[in-house]
Amino acid sequence: MLKVIVTRLMAAVPVIIGASFFVFAMMSLMPGDVADMLLDEVTASPEQKEALREQLGLNKPFPIRYVKFLSGAVRGDLGRSFVSNRPVLEEVMEQLPRTIELAVAGMTVAIALGMTLGILSAIRQNSWIDTVSMAVAMVGVSMPIFWLGLLLILVFAVNLRWFPALGQGSPRSLVLPAVTLGTLPAASIARLVRSSMLEVLRQEYMVTARAKGLREQTVIVRHALKNALIPTITIVGLQLGSLLSGAVLTETIFARQGLGQLTVSAIVRKDFPLVQACILVTSIFYVLANLLVDISYAWFDPRIRYE
Amino acid sequence: MKHLGLLFSLIVIASLLAACATPTPEVVKEVVKETVIVEGTPQVVEKVVTATPEPKGGKIVVAIGAEPDMLYPQRGSSSWAGLINATLYDTLVYIGPDGNFQPGLAESWEYADDAMTYTFHLRKDVKFHDGTPFNAEAVRFSFERVMDPEARAWAAYAYMEAEKLDSVEVLDEYTVRVNYKEPFAPFMTAITTMWLAPVSPPAVEKWGEDFGRNPVGTGPFKFVEWVSGSHVTVERNPDYKWAPPFIENKGPAYLEQITFRFITDNQTRLAALETGEADIIESVPAPEVPRFWSDPGYQILKHIPAGNGMILQINHDKWPGSMMEVRQAMNYAVNQVAINNILYTGLYDPAYGPVSPTTPCYWKGVEDLYPHDLDKAKQILADAGFKDTDGDGIVEMDGKPLAIDFYWNAGLTGWTQLAEAVQAQMRQAGIDLVLYGLERDAYFSAVHDAKQGMNFMWYERDDPDILRILFHSKGAVEGGFNRAYYRNAEVDVYLDKGAQTGDLEQRCESYYKAQEQIMKDAAIVPVNNRVVFWGAKSSLKDLVMPKQVPFYHDAYIEK
Numbered sequence: 001m002l003k004v005i006v007t008r009l010m011a012a013v014p015v016i017i018g019a020s021f022f023v024f025a026m027m028s029l030m031p032g033d034v035a036d037m038l039l040d041e042v043t044a045s046p047e048q049k050e051a052l053r054e055q056l057g058l059n060k061p062f063p064i065r066y067v068k069f070l071s072g073a074v075r076g077d078l079g080r081s082f083v084s085n086r087p088v089l090e091e092v093m094e095q096l097p098r099t100i101e102l103a104v105a106g107m108t109v110a111i112a113l114g115m116t117l118g119i120l121s122a123i124r125q126n127s128w129i130d131t132v133s134m135a136v137a138m139v140g141v142s143m144p145i146f147w148l149g150l151l152l153i154l155v156f157a158v159n160l161r162w163f164p165a166l167g168q169g170s171p172r173s174l175v176l177p178a179v180t181l182g183t184l185p186a187a188s189i190a191r192l193v194r195s196s197m198l199e200v201l202r203q204e205y206m207v208t209a210r211a212k213g214l215r216e217q218t219v220i221v222r223h224a225l226k227n228a229l230i231p232t233i234t235i236v237g238l239q240l241g242s243l244l245s246g247a248v249l250t251e252t253i254f255a256r257q258g259l260g261q262l263t264v265s266a267i268v269r270k271d272f273p274l275v276q277a278c279i280l281v282t283s284i285f286y287v288l289a290n291l292l293v294d295i296s297y298a299w300f301d302p303r304i305r306y307e
Numbered sequence: 308m309k310h311l312g313l314l315f316s317l318i319v320i321a322s323l324l325a326a327c328a329t330p331t332p333e334v335v336k337e338v339v340k341e342t343v344i345v346e347g348t349p350q351v352v353e354k355v356v357t358a359t360p361e362p363k364g365g366k367i368v369v370a371i372g373a374e375p376d377m378l379y380p381q382r383g384s385s386s387w388a389g390l391i392n393a394t395l396y397d398t399l400v401y402i403g404p405d406g407n408f409q410p411g412l413a414e415s416w417e418y419a420d421d422a423m424t425y426t427f428h429l430r431k432d433v434k435f436h437d438g439t440p441f442n443a444e445a446v447r448f449s450f451e452r453v454m455d456p457e458a459r460a461w462a463a464y465a466y467m468e469a470e471k472l473d474s475v476e477v478l479d480e481y482t483v484r485v486n487y488k489e490p491f492a493p494f495m496t497a498i499t500t501m502w503l504a505p506v507s508p509p510a511v512e513k514w515g516e517d518f519g520r521n522p523v524g525t526g527p528f529k530f531v532e533w534v535s536g537s538h539v540t541v542e543r544n545p546d547y548k549w550a551p552p553f554i555e556n557k558g559p560a561y562l563e564q565i566t567f568r569f570i571t572d573n574q575t576r577l578a579a580l581e582t583g584e585a586d587i588i589e590s591v592p593a594p595e596v597p598r599f600w601s602d603p604g605y606q607i608l609k610h611i612p613a614g615n616g617m618i619l620q621i622n623h624d625k626w627p628g629s630m631m632e633v634r635q636a637m638n639y640a641v642n643q644v645a646i647n648n649i650l651y652t653g654l655y656d657p658a659y660g661p662v663s664p665t666t667p668c669y670w671k672g673v674e675d676l677y678p679h680d681l682d683k684a685k686q687i688l689a690d691a692g693f694k695d696t697d698g699d700g701i702v703e704m705d706g707k708p709l710a711i712d713f714y715w716n717a718g719l720t721g722w723t724q725l726a727e728a729v730q731a732q733m734r735q736a737g738i739d740l741v742l743y744g745l746e747r748d749a750y751f752s753a754v755h756d757a758k759q760g761m762n763f764m765w766y767e768r769d770d771p772d773i774l775r776i777l778f779h780s781k782g783a784v785e786g787g788f789n790r791a792y793y794r795n796a797e798v799d800v801y802l803d804k805g806a807q808t809g810d811l812e813q814r815c816e817s818y819y820k821a822q823e824q825i826m827k828d829a830a831i832v833p834v835n836n837r838v839v840f841w842g843a844k845s846s847l848k849d850l851v852m853p854k855q856v857p858f859y860h861d862a863y864i865e866k
Contacts, residue, residue, distance in 0.1 A: 030748060033751065033755070036751050036755070036786075037747075037748070037751070038461075039461055044461055044464075044465045045465070045470075045786075046784070046787070047784035048461060048464065048465070049786065051456065052459070052461070055456070055459070064809050080516075083376045083377075084376055084377055084519070084520070085516050085517075085519060086517070091535060094534075094535045094536070095535065098536075107772075150572075150574050150575075153574075153578050154577065154578070157578060157582050158581050158582055161582065162583065164584055165575060165578040165581075165584055166568070166570070166579055166584050167580050167581045168537060184353075191320070229744060235400065252571055252572055253502065253572050253574075253575055254575065255537075255568065255570040255571070255572070255575055255579075256536075256571065257534070257535065257536035257537045258536065261536060261571075261624070262535075262536060265374075268747075270748070
């Protein structure tokens with residue numbers, strides 16, 4: 001098991017380096033000039049803009065800038081933000097607690113809701129429960145997050161006053177953002193769990209389990225569900241990675257801190273060092289999420305244990 | 308009769324208590340009549356008691372539309388930095404609600420007509436939040452730092468056109484003189500902006516690059532914390548002993564604390580005001596204003612910023628915008644009042660000239676130059692040789708349709724609607740506007756390469772010198788702001804003169820002529836002047852808003 005983890009981590013390094021290079025290249029190719037952007041609201045002269053470009057090292061050719069970035073990164077210095085002038089690593093780290101909080105809360109909602117709907121539909125296939133659950137799942141997958149978030153604010157915050165409109169500051173303020181964020185993954189999970197369960201329920205060992213006289217609940221949970229979860233875990237892992245790095249719409253609507261809104265605003269402001277730092281952290285999250293998925297496979301399915 | 312004695316004692320004691328009240332906050336005496344049954348007798352007496360109600364105070368949440376870049380006023384160029392800086396810093400001079408210069412940290416000032424030398428006599432009773440005395444040396448330090456490329460003080464540098472600055476002299480402890488190499492009249496306006504607010508020299512030395520996250524000024528509030536992506540908190544400065552003339556409270560602020568919360572989404576910001584999570588919010592969209600206006604639980608504060616509102620710059624270097632007839636026809640075809648009524652429920656201000664009515668030296672004559680007249684527009688085009696030969700509603704000349712490439716930054720809320728409204732109006736005169744609503748970076752790229760046939764321009768500034776930045780031929784270069792590429796030597800002379808004359812009346816003479824000529828040349832098509840709306844709870848009293856930012860010196864929450 002340990003060997004698996006170490007191998008995976010080592011394989012992650014080229015992935016992360018590759019991602020950072022790709023992003024660096026993309027940012028350099030994007031239209032728009034950093035100096036124009038930073039000095040947008042001020043009537044700065046062309047000379048001043050040129051001076052800013054010099055100062056930020058933007059006039060140097062691409063390979064030199066990239067090497068400079070890498071050599072700094074290896075020493076732990078990812079540079080300072082063009083906009084706020086703070087060390088970018090500090091800026092990213094500040095956003096992590098709230099990001100993780102929302103991702104975990106969102107995932108909890110997604111798993112709870114998704115699994116419940118999926119299991120129910122599968123064991124009561126073609127009944128009204130099945131139809132309704134799948135309809136709910138379809139609506140969930142189709143609903144734009146922005147619209148859902150604003151709708152929840154309107155109904156539950158402004159009209160009913162059950163929860164605050166702003167998604168940060170107390171445990172209650174986490175509810176609406178978590179529901180907003182968790183709805184889409186919940187829908188995917190529901191459909192996936194349902195189809196995996198249906199497949200598993202047709203297997204011969206299910207007949208055996210029932211023949212052995214086990215309670216239906218044990219049959220479902222210990223035998224069916226455990227096997228059905230393997231494809232689900234893959235999806236959950238990927239979704240977790242994406243929730244950790246990009247819940248920008250939810251964060252914007254609920255005025256929450258988070259890595260998503262930081263990344264987007266850095267890209268929009270062409271704050272190269274900050275974008276690099278955000279992408280670096282995002283890549284690490286995805287790698288960890290994938291690692292978690294692989295380990296869970298091994299835990300769930302004894303057949304998938306590497307030597 | 309003995310009750311009279313009791314009554315008298317009560318009044319005396321109450322008065323003494325009121326007189327000995329702590330410097331903060333102000334205690335307002337109220338006289339209350341109580342009906343009391345006197346003990347032991349069947350008498351009912353009316354007793355007059357002086358009651359001391361709760362002192363003014365409160366903690367408020369201000370919801371703003373974006374996070375500032377930094378709180379170092381000379382550099383932080385975003386308008387949101389300005390909002391917060393208004394609580395942390397003071398300026399030497401203020402523009403009051405009446406539009407005139409009023410004393411701030413400078414009690415008085417002089418400058419000659421040559422607009423090259425400015426002398427300020429500073430207040431002697433002010434300290435920075437870290438205890439450093441405020442004096443001429445601090446002003447010299449703050450201004451000279453603008454010249455230091457390390458400080459990257461872009462905003463201040465641009466506003467005071469620091470390349471023209473010669474020196475800042477300390478004449479004595481509380482007198483400072485600013486010397487320019489050439490006349491620069493807009494300096495007086497520059498000094499009223501947050502960009503030239505004095506900062507504490509020891510604090511800048513101490514924090515260096517990080518001063519922007521640890522601001523130290525002289526303002527009525529002190530910095531407490533900045534949580535990235537969430538909020539900035541400031542608290543009352545107990546040592547604040549004065550205020551500009553338009554503020555009543557000449558002492559520490561009543562509010563204990565202000566939290567500036569960043570809420571980018573308009574709808575969420577409005578929701579926060581409705582749920583009470585915010586006490587005051589900025590940028591209430593015009594269509595939402597009426598329901599808050601008519602609700603007694605809320606108040607709306609409004610202001611028309613100076614400078615230019617939404618105007619259309621027509622590129623003079625590209626056909627057909629290069630033809631004066633086309634531009635004049637556009638001015639007759641546009642219907643500013645209709646746009647205001649349909650898009651902004653009549654709440655914005657139709658614009659007829661290059662600057663808004665609140666700009667000093669605004670020339671009222673622009674309002675009569677181009678009344679909305681569709682027939683006249685069509686006539687002008689016909690006389691110039693345009694005819695609709697193929698019946699598609701758009702006129703042509705020599706087979707070329709009258710089409711102008713209209714570029715704008717589609718990332719800004721509401722501009723696309725405005726562009727489409729203008730397009731519809733122009734079509735009625737036979738003019739085709741080809742719409743290019745681009746994402747911000749792509750827009751700036753296109754404009755940099757002068758691809759546009761026309762574009763929106765919107766630049767707020769408190770000084771009519773904005774006309775020079777937008778219409779002087781020197782600005783008609785790559786990276787300049789004269790994106791209409793308008794070049795009129797006569798107007799150049801007026802604009803230069805306006806920037807170089809100290810006397811305001813004489814400056815206005817130049818600017819009136821400039822505005823007249825710019826509009827006669829139909830260099831631009833004005834559409835509307837933006838109106839800034841802030842929404843707040845009615846319980847937040849005594850907000851003062853001389854310009855587009857509220858001041859909180861007098862404010863308090865009424866219970």
